[in-house]
Amino acid sequence: MAEATPRAARGHYHHGALRQAMIAAAEEVLAERGLGGFTLRECARRAGVSPAAPAHHFGNLTGLLTAIATLGFDDLATAMEAAVTAAQAEGRSRLAAIARAYVETALANPGRFRVVFGQRGMDRLDPAFRAAATRAFGILVREVRLSRGSPPLHRPGEKPAAYALDPDLPEVLLAWSAVHGLSTLLIDGALDFLAGEGGRQAFLDRHAARLFALLASALPATEGLAKDNAHD
Missing domain, CATH: 1.10.10 (Arc Repressor Mutant, subunit A)
Structure with missing residues (x-):
């Protein structure tokens, strides 16, 4: 059989x-x-x-893993864009919405998520992979910049390397590190001792709103940051 x-x-x-x-x-x-x-x-x-x-x-195996990672980036981008649309219609924080969408996408398909950010056998020069990765990262950059009142980047998806010169990059990295770190902790079960009987999804439902609101508030507006730096 x-x-x-x-x-x-x-x-x-x-x-x-x-x-x-x-x-x-x-x-x-x-x-x-x-x-x-x-x-x-x-x-x-x-x-x-x-x-x-x-x-x-x-x-080969690298090609298969690259195809899965491309789908993973597509998942993240699609979920984040849907979250932006819903948040805008409901008057909620767009940045907090994409943060939650990122974590929920990771929890929905942890195997794919691990491939996306894994170091094993990935063809990072594959055109489809690069396009999907750039799209997902571009959404994060756009929403962080909007939350800070920064002007949009000129055609950000055209030259990914240009993100390295973005003055808002530290804030982008803070947001990404926070949501990615939480996703990884939940997937690895490191927070299960806090989740209780409700499990990971219940834990996220309980704390996500405040957690991601704190994240959004931790990214000051560009003008205020410039004033703070002027006194350093």
Whole structure:
């Protein structure tokens, strides 16, 4: 019986469906074993294809991980943009909204999230990966700058390296570090002793509003910061 599923799947996953099947199988492996137990052979086995079959779509393990990471950045960007739209319609803080969206996206698919920010076998020069990463980071930059009253950057997605010269970069890094750190702590179970019976989602529901409001308030307006620096 153990062989039935792969053999049955082998006739189904071909042409365009193979890519989706491999990604689904890969994320299943990631959820069960993490990156340490992740192999192309195991992903192919679960997708019901030969170990050589995925080469057409991904080339190798690096290609598969890069495809998953690209989807992860797309997830983050889509969730943050949806949060901005909802927050704006309801008169809430856009920055606090994208912070929560970031954490909830990470909790919804922790395996994919780990690949996005992992150091194992990633092709960071892949055009689709770079476009997705730049889009997600650009949303964070935009919302931090808006919260501080800074003018928008000129075509920020065109040259990612230009972000290094952004005068608001320290505030962007503070916001990113806070939401990414919280996401990682929750995924790793480091806060389970505080979560109680309700679990991680209940913990987030209980504390997210105040936590992310504090984060937004920690990023002073540009004018006020300039005055403070003038007295240093």
